[in-house]
Amino acid sequence: MTLTLAILVPLLPFLGALAGLAAGRRAPGMVRPLAVLPTLASVVLAVLVAVKLGTGHHLDAATQLTPTGGTPISLSLHLDGIAALLAVLVTVVAACVQIYSTAYLREDPRYPSYAALVSLFTAAMLLVVYSGDLIVLLVGWEVMGVCSYFLVGHHWERSEARSASIKAFLVTKLGDVPFLFGIFVLAADAGTFRINGIVGAAAGGHLHHATLAALLLLGGVAGKSAQFPLHTWLPDAMAGPTPVSALIHAATMVAAGVYLVARLEPVFLLSTAALVVLGVMAVVTMVGSALCALAQDDMKRVLAYSTVGQLGYMAGALAVGDRDAALFHLITHGAFKALLFLAAGVVIHAVHTNSLTAMGRMDGLRRRVPDAYATMGIGLAALAGLPPFSGFFSKDAILTAAEHAARGEALTGGLGPAGNVPSWLGWTVLVGGLLTALLTAAYATRLWLLAFFPVRRAEQAGAPVAPTAAAAAALASDEPAGPVEPAAMKGPLWLLAVPSLALGLVGLWPHALPAWLDGVALTPSGVTWPIATVVALLGAGLAWLAWRRATARVLAEAEADPAAAADPAPLLLGPLLGPARTGFGIDTLYDRAFVRPVLGAARLVSFLDREVVETYVKGAAVTPGLIGRVVRRAQNGNIQGYLSALAAGVVVLAVIVAVAQ
Amino acid sequence: MHLVFPAVLAALLFCVGLYGVLARRNAVLMLMSVELMLNAVNLNLVAFDVWLRDALHAGQALTLFTITVAAAEIGLGLAIVLLIFRHRGTADIDRVGRLADGDETAGDGGEQQARDDEKKAVR
Amino acid sequence: MNLAVTALDSTHGFLSPSGVEIVFVLVGLGVLGAALLTVTTKQLVHAALWLVVALGGLAVEYLLLTAEFIAWVQVLIYVGAVVVLVLFGLMLTRAPIGASPDADSGNRPLAFGVALAAAATLVTLVVDAFRSTWIDLGTVAGSTKANGVTLFRYWVLPFEALSVLLLAALVGAIVLSRRNANARDEKER
Numbered sequence: 010m011t012l013t014l015a016i017l018v019p020l021l022p023f024l025g026a027l028a029g030l031a032a033g034r035r036a037p038g039m040v041r042p043l044a045v046l047p048t049l050a051s052v053v054l055a056v057l058v059a060v061k062l063g064t065g066h067h068l069d070a071a072t073q074l075t076p077t078g079g080t081p082i083s084l085s086l087h088l089d090g091i092a093a094l095l096a097v098l099v100t101v102v103a104a105c106v107q108i109y110s111t112a113y114l115r116e117d118p119r120y121p122s123y124a125a126l127v128s129l130f131t132a133a134m135l136l137v138v139y140s141g142d143l144i145v146l147l148v149g150w151e152v153m154g155v156c157s158y159f160l161v162g163h164h165w166e167r168s169e170a171r172s173a174s175i176k177a178f179l180v181t182k183l184g185d186v187p188f189l190f191g192i193f194v195l196a197a198d199a200g201t202f203r204i205n206g207i208v209g210a211a212a213g214g215h216l217h218h219a220t221l222a223a224l225l226l227l228g229g230v231a232g233k234s235a236q237f238p239l240h241t242w243l244p245d246a247m248a249g250p251t252p253v254s255a256l257i258h259a260a261t262m263v264a265a266g267v268y269l270v271a272r273l274e275p276v277f278l279l280s281t282a283a284l285v286v287l288g289v290m291a292v293v294t295m296v297g298s299a300l301c302a303l304a305q306d307d308m309k310r311v312l313a314y315s316t317v318g319q320l321g322y323m324a325g326a327l328a329v330g331d332r333d334a335a336l337f338h339l340i341t342h343g344a345f346k347a348l349l350f351l352a353a354g355v356v357i358h359a360v361h362t363n364s365l366t367a368m369g370r371m372d373g374l375r376r377r378v379p380d381a382y383a384t385m386g387i388g389l390a391a392l393a394g395l396p397p398f399s400g401f402f403s404k405d406a407i408l409t410a411a412e413h414a415a416r417g418e419a420l421t422g423g424l425g426p427a428g429n430v431p432s433w434l435g436w437t438v439l440v441g442g443l444l445t446a447l448l449t450a451a452y453a454t455r456l457w458l459l460a461f462f463p464v465r466r467a468e469q470a471g472a473p474v475a476p477t478a479a480a481a482a483a484l485a486s487d488e489p490a491g492p493v494e495p496a497a498m499k500g501p502l503w504l505l506a507v508p509s510l511a512l513g514l515v516g517l518w519p520h521a522l523p524a525w526l527d528g529v530a531l532t533p534s535g536v537t538w539p540i541a542t543v544v545a546l547l548g549a550g551l552a553w554l555a556w557r558r559a560t561a562r563v564l565a566e567a568e569a570d571p572a573a574a575a576d577p578a579p580l581l582l583g584p585l586l587g588p589a590r591t592g593f594g595i596d597t598l599y600d601r602a603f604v605r606p607v608l609g610a611a612r613l614v615s616f617l618d619r620e621v622v623e624t625y626v627k628g629a630a631v632t633p634g635l636i637g638r639v640v641r642r643a644q645n646g647n648i649q650g651y652l653s654a655l656a657a658g659v660v661v662l663a664v665i666v667a668v669a670q
Numbered sequence: 671m672h673l674v675f676p677a678v679l680a681a682l683l684f685c686v687g688l689y690g691v692l693a694r695r696n697a698v699l700m701l702m703s704v705e706l707m708l709n710a711v712n713l714n715l716v717a718f719d720v721w722l723r724d725a726l727h728a729g730q731a732l733t734l735f736t737i738t739v740a741a742a743e744i745g746l747g748l749a750i751v752l753l754i755f756r757h758r759g760t761a762d763i764d765r766v767g768r769l770a771d772g773d774e775t776a777g778d779g780g781e782q783q784a785r786d787d788e789k790k791a792v793r
Numbered sequence: 794m795n796l797a798v799t800a801l802d803s804t805h806g807f808l809s810p811s812g813v814e815i816v817f818v819l820v821g822l823g824v825l826g827a828a829l830l831t832v833t834t835k836q837l838v839h840a841a842l843w844l845v846v847a848l849g850g851l852a853v854e855y856l857l858l859t860a861e862f863i864a865w866v867q868v869l870i871y872v873g874a875v876v877v878l879v880l881f882g883l884m885l886t887r888a889p890i891g892a893s894p895d896a897d898s899g900n901r902p903l904a905f906g907v908a909l910a911a912a913a914t915l916v917t918l919v920v921d922a923f924r925s926t927w928i929d930l931g932t933v934a935g936s937t938k939a940n941g942v943t944l945f946r947y948w949v950l951p952f953e954a955l956s957v958l959l960l961a962a963l964v965g966a967i968v969l970s971r972r973n974a975n976a977r978d979e980k981e982r
Contacts, residue, residue, distance in 0.1 A: 647764050649700075650900055653692045657907045660914050667918060671814050672807065673926035676858065677919040679821040683828055683847075685912035690832030692904030693897050698882045699837060702844050705875060706828050709851050712867075716860045720934045721926065727943040730935050731951075733863050734944065737870050738955050742962035744875050748882040749969035756972075761886040764898045 011061045012070050015088055018054045018096060019135035019149075021047040022103070026128035033121030044124035045107045048131060052100040055135075059093035064525050069141060069205060080196050087141030087204055090525030091336055095138045095268060098340050102260035102347045103131040105501035109351050110252045112497035113358065117250075123163055127256060130156040134261040138268065143192045143202045146269070150188075150233070153262050154181050160257070161249040170248040180242040184232020191225030194218050195276065204272055211275040211425070219276055223283030226273065227290070234266025234320045237294040241596055243317055244301075247309040247363075251354030254309060258316040259347035267323045267339055271332040278330055278425025288328030288434045292441035295321030297593060299448035303455065304578050304589035307363045308353050311456050315392060316346055318445055322407050325438040330421040330430045331410030333529040337522060338403035345391035345400055345509035348384055348502065355381035355498055356460060365459040366576065375461050382461055384502040384509075389457050391509045393450040394545045401542070402513030404446065408537040410529075411439035420529045439537075443544050450548030455577050458556045552577050676717035684710035697751040697761045701744055708740045805927050813930065817857050824850035835892040837883055845876050858928075860935030 025047030032039040062068060071085030107127060114120045133156060136149030155178075162174030196202045198218055199210035210216050230236065235243035243263070247254055257263060270277060270287070277283050295318045302314035319342045326335035359378050360368055368374065375382045391400035413420050414435025419427040515522050522531055555577030579586050588594060643654070683706060690703025712733045719729025755761045810818075827847035834840045848871040855864035933939075944952060 646766075646768060647898075647900065648766075649692050649763055649898060649904070653900060653903045653907050656688060656692070656911060660907065660911045663914050663918070667914070671811065671817060671858075671928045671930055672805065673923040673928050674920060675814060675817050675821065676854065677923055678916055679825065679854070681915035681919050682825055682912060685908045685915065686825065686828045686832055688911055689904050689908035692907060693901040694832065695896055695898040696837060696883075696886075696888065698879060698886060698888065699832075699840055699896065701882070702840060702879055703832055705844065705871070705879075706831065706847065709848060709867075709871070712863075713851060713854060716855055716858050716863055716935070717928070720858050720860065720930070721928045723934065726947050727935070727940060730860055730863055730940055731944055731948045733860075734866060734940075735951065735955055737866055738959060741870055741875060742959050744878055745966045746962050746969070748878060749966040751882060752885055753969050755886045761888075762895075762898075764900075 011058055011068060011088070012086065014054050014061070015058050015068070015086055015139060018051050018058060018100070019132045019139060021051050021054070021132075022128040022135065023132035026125040026132060029121055029125035029128060033125065037121070040121045040124055041111050044128060045104070045111065047128065048100065048104045048107045051131070051135070052097070052104045055093070055096040055100045058088065059097055062088055062090070062093050064090060071141065071203065080200065080202060082144045082202055083142050084145060085141035085203055086139055088139065091268075091271065092138050094336070094340060094525055095264070096135055098343045099131065099134050099138060099260045099264075102343055102505075103127070103134075103256060105347060105351065105505055106252045106256045108497050109255075109354070109501045110250075112495040113252055113354055114250060119163065123160070123250070126156050126159050127253070130160065130256060130261060134265065137265050141204050143196065143204060143207070146204075147189065147192060150229075150265060150269075151185065153265060154178060154185065154233075157181070157246070157257055157262055160253040161246045163250050163253065164248065167248065169245075173242075173245040173248040177242040177246045180239050181232040184229045184239050186228070187225040188229020188232070191222045191227075191229065194222040194225060195273075198222070207273065208275050211279055216276060216279060219279035220282050223273075223277045223280045224286060226269070226276075227283060227287060230266035230270055230324075231290065232266070233269075234263050234324065235317050236266070236290050236320060236324055237297060238595065240294060240298065240317050241592065241599065244305075244310050244313040244592065247307065247313050251309065251350055251357060254313070255347045255350030255354070258313065258350060260343040263316060263320055264339055264343060267320060267327065267335060270324070270327045271336055271339075274327060274330070274332045274421075275424045277327065278421055278429055281429045281431060284328050284330070284430055285434055287324055288438055291321045291324035291328055292437050293321075294318065295325065295445040296441055296448070299445045299452065300582065300585060300589045301592050303448060303452040304582055304586050306365050306576075306590075308357065308365055308368070308456065308460065309350075309363055311365070311452060312346070312349055312353060315349075315449065315452070316342075318449060319346070319392070321445070322404060322442060325442060326407040326410050328430075329410050329414035329435050329438050330419040330425065330427060331407070331413075331529060332424070333420075333523060333526040333531060334403070334406035334410045336526060337406050337531050338400075341391065341399035341403040341508070341512050344505055344512055345388045345398075348505035348509050349388040349392065351498070351502055351505065352381040352385035352388060355502070356385070358498075365456065368460045368463075374463070380499050380502055384506045385460075386457060387506050387509050389453040391513075393453040393549060394446055394541060395450070395549070396538075396542055397514065399509050399511065399513035401538075401545075402515075402517070402531070404442070405534075405538045405541055406531045408439060408442050408446075408541055409534040411435050411442055412534065412537050415439055443540065446541055447544045447548040447551075450545040451552040454549040454552035455556065458553070459576060673717060673721050676713055680710045680714040680717070683707075683713065695762050695764060697754065697763050698748070700763060701747045701751070704747075705740060705744065708736060708743075712736055813857055817854060820850050820853050820857070824854065833897075835894065835896050836890075837888040837893060837896065838880070838890060840896075841876060841879050841883060844879070845872055848872050848876070855935075858935075859930055859933045861933070862935050862937045862940040 025043050029040055029043040032043060067087070067089035069085065069087050071083040073081055073083045107124065110120075110124065110127065114123060117123065130153060133149040133152035137146050137153070140146040140149060158174050158178040161177050162170050164170040165174075192202070195207050195216070198216045199207040201207065207216075211219065216222070228239075231239040243258075246257065249257075277287065298314045298317035298321065302311045302318065305311045305314060319338070323335040323338050323342070326332070326338065355378055356368070356374070357363055359381075360374065362368065387398065391398035394401045394404045396402075410420050412435065414430045415432050416435070417427075417432045419430035419435065421427050421430070517532060523529055559577050559579075582589055591597070643650070687703045687706030687708075687710060690706060691700050694700045694703060715729040715733045715736070719727060719733075722729070751761055754766060758766060760766075824847050827843045827850060831840050831843040831847055834843060848867065852864045852867040852872070855861070855867060
């Protein structure tokens with residue numbers, strides 16, 4: 010029974026996607042129900058599966074369709090607490106996104122294909138979550154890659170959307186190549202593609218190339234979960250519609266990488282090198298992305314960089330061996346990041362711009378989008394890790410794990426030897442996490458202040474009209490079109506606000522969530538939570554102080570530069586502002602290191618093809634042509650010419666015969 | 671008498687005839703050159719017949735045949751030349767270029783000339 | 794056998810020519826000169842007349858080779874008939890009287906080269922092959938009687954075939970020379 014339900018969970022959105030694609034043109038009225046209803050049914054089924062499965066159990070089922078050579082590939086299902094919980098998260102977020110999209114993309118002519126792709130995306134992620142076989146998992150993994158390509162490029166009329174979709178696809182594929190080889194290494198060692206078998210082999214010590222396999226897998230994880238150095242696609246992927254960003258960032262694509270590492274955590278725990286690489290990668294990612302987020306002007310890019318940073322947290326937790334903390338943060342982050350994106354979508358929908366600077370000039374935003382204002386506040390508080398929001402508890406679980414690892418007693422939950430986690434790695438993750446917490450609080454505060462608290466200039470006191478013509482036009486054009494916050498947008502916001510606010514509280518019960526996972530306590534430890542809270546408050550306070558000073562300066566210089574915004578980022582970042590705004594030049598570096606050489610090589614190849622190879626081809630055609638022309642000259646109709654040639658030939662033959670004798 | 675004398679004379683005469691055939695523009699002159707070549711052959715036949723003393727006199731008999739054939743040839747040849755002259759208004763060999771490949775002689779008027787001539791003849 | 798004996802006969806040198814040889818060479822030079830003039834002269838009618846000289850000279854050569862019947866046939870047919878035919882041909886094609894500058898066509902250099910190469914090859918080969926071959930002219934080889942006997946005894950079938958050929962040529966020449974009946978009808982109308 011549970012098995013049937015579990016199979017239906019990914020199957021329903023998949024069938025919904027097919028039906029939506031088929032019905033899109035012929036029955037436009039069917040598209041919305043076909044998009045929303047299967048996903049909603051999946052939510053119910055996923056919850057049912059989770060409840061039926063209960064805590065501490067797991068369900069494995071496998072069937073083999075056909076023999077597939079040496080190592081069998083089976084259609085297998087592996088349900089445990091992790092999968093069940095994550096499936097609930099994925100379906101809930103997907104359902105919220107689908108409902109939200111019906112309003113957000115109301116006018117979009119390509120809504121049917123969009124909705125179908127979102128459903129397919131959801132189905133693929135659910136396949137990844139439920140699959141018990143690495144090859145089947147890879148199928149879902151790659152389908153997600155393709156769907157993200159299409160969804161990011163939804164506005165393919167815009168060149169940046171096109172290039173962003175291609176970039177997302179290429180970068181994630183770049184990671185998928187080592188990922189595939191990692192799977193092969195694992196399967197070759199364990200003799201099976203089944204995750205259970207691999208984990209069992211890891212426990213039994215049969216994996217002889219754990220380091221190699223783990224490092225190869227990390228390539229794919231870095232690509233999908235946007236970890237340094239393959240994180241560059243994620244900020245650019247903001248060119249897609251905002252609900253897609255919510256879907257990609259909160260629950261599906263980026264979560265897949267973390268989820269995979271969590272599933273294969275026993276393999277990673279066998280290799281200190283892989284853990285070190287993962288940890289360093291995570292720390293670099295989270296600190297760098299937090300700095301970048303602080304400098305961005307585009308609201309969605311701020312959120313994108315924050316996603317990169319939060320994923321860094323999860324990777325850090327995995328690096329210190331505590332997958333429970335990572336999954337806890339994955340779930341809370343899924344909730345509040347989806348909330349943040351959807352709220353940002355409402356704001357952007359209302360002001361028709363992504364730019365924080367432009368929003369900072371717009372008065373009355375709080376009044377126009379009160380729900381978005383409130384829910385975004387909740388989401389940002391959760392992101393910043395302020396107690397008692399959900400992000401605080403999950404982040405603290407990670408910091409606690411890092412602290413334990415720093416003391417040399419990593420919380421591996423019995424998945425592997427704790428001694429493989431070096432204590433300096435714990436220190437690194439701890440310090441990096443605290444630094445990131447500071448920065449995260451700062452940029453969350455900056456985002457909130459800039460977006461919703463415009464500078465009240467003296468001359469505007471009497472005229473609360475938007476100061477720029479563009480914004481005024483946007484306001485004027487937007488008002489008659491309908492409510493800024495339709496119910497289909499508001500509902501998901503508040504639905505997601507509840508877990509963002511309260512989900513962390515389950516961490517207070519020592520056995521509530523861990524019973525689903527590996528049993529590692531997720532309650533805040535006495536050492537880290539005061540520090541983390543102080544750090545977060547410090548970050549928020551610093552941002553607020555800087556914002557005050559910036560506001561004062563803007564007011565003082567209002568005559569000189571009426572369009573200036575009170576951005577605290579220059580004060581906080583100082584000389585780092587420029588590099589941080591451009592993502593520390595990593596894109597430029599890639600451009601120099603890879604894109605240009607590849608383009609140069611392509612030009613060389615095209616040159617060789619056009620000028621050299623084609624010359625041969627042309628020569629092959631031209632030479633017979635020339636010879637033919639020469640021969641044609643002989644056919645001049647002059648009988649005497651023919652006779653001359655004939656006689657000359659006879660003479661030559663005679664000479665040859667005479668000489669030969 | 672040395673055989674070399676008639677043989678060399680025949681060879682040179684043949685080559686003179688060959689030159690005439692190849693270089694002369696007028697068709698009648700070409701036919702005359704052909705006669706020269708045939709006579710060179712005849713001279714060879716007679717000389718070798720005299721040298722070999724063939725019981726059948728094959729050389730001289732063949733010479734007679736050749737002379738006869740040459741007479742027939744020049745009769746027919748002149749008839750053809752007359753026909754061409756009547757059609758084209760000329761007996762110049764290099765203006766009778768209808769065997770030419772189309773593109774090469776389109777510009778030099780030979781083809782056009784020929785077509786005009788044909789039209790004239792039809793009228 | 795005869796051939797081998799004459800080939801080895803080295804008593805006749807080139808430096809001591811007999812009288813008939815001298816006459817042969819002189820007449821041969823005349824024939825060659827006339828032939829050259831035939832193929833090079835600018836005056837078309839003169840070319841036909843030089844052809845008469847060349848063919849007549851050849852008849853003399855036949856006589857010197859003791860082929861008297863051939864010589865007379867040569868005079869009769871060539872000098873008598875063929876040249877007259879050629880002259881008629883020239884007149885009927887309205888050959889100009891006097892020098893015509895375009896008597897030679899454009900591929901004269903090519904023709905010259907080919908002819909020269911052919912001449913060089915042929916003369917080299919002939920001289921190389923028959924350097925020391927001697928013709929014994931002691932007995933007459935081509936008397937009318939001997940020719941008549943062989944022709945009507947051994948060669949009678951080719952002779953008859955040749956007569957048919959001549960007839961065919963005659964008919965062909967007539968057909969070719971006739972004006973087109975249709976064209977004439979149109980003209981008359």
